[in-house]
Amino acid sequence: MMTRAIRGATTVEENTKEAIKLATVELLNKMLGQNKIKKEDISHVIFTLTKDVNADFPAKFARTELGFDDVPMICSNEIEVPGSLPLCIRVLMVINSDTLQKEIQHIYLNEAKKLRPDLNL
Numbered sequence: 001m002m003t004r005a006i007r008g009a010t011t012v013e014e015n016t017k018e019a020i021k022l023a024t025v026e027l028l029n030k031m032l033g034q035n036k037i038k039k040e041d042i043s044h045v046i047f048t049l050t051k052d053v054n055a056d057f058p059a060k061f062a063r064t065e066l067g068f069d070d071v072p073m074i075c076s077n078e079i080e081v082p083g084s085l086p087l088c089i090r091v092l093m094v095i096n097s098d099t100l101q102k103e104i105q106h107i108y109l110n111e112a113k114k115l116r117p118d119l120n121l
Contacts, residue, residue: 009112
């Protein structure tokens with residue numbers, strides 16, 4: 001088995017606990033589903049958030065809503081680049097998988113689709 005990484009990002013319309021919860025659960029479910037990942041194959045997850053998203057921790061909702069209790073996770077601020085996409089949650093999920101890197105499906109939702117136009121989302 002190889003170590004692989006799946007990237008994902010989404011945006012929220014407002015900085016609220018509920019918006020962060022819904023966006024996080026939707027994004028992680030799509031990352032897992034489209035890549036056929038089982039929770040036990042996840043090595044760790046890194047979340048970064050723009051500074052305008054601070055009402056709650058995405059990792060909390062990965063645990064409480066999706067059962068990521070045994071998955072090491074951390075949340076951090078994204079660097080502030082002038083003109084960057086606001087209200088954005090980014091994810092780097094590191095997994096153990098036999099899937100080839102070129103077969104990994106990276107998931108970008110909502111306004112975050114603008115971050116990776118090369119993926120033809």
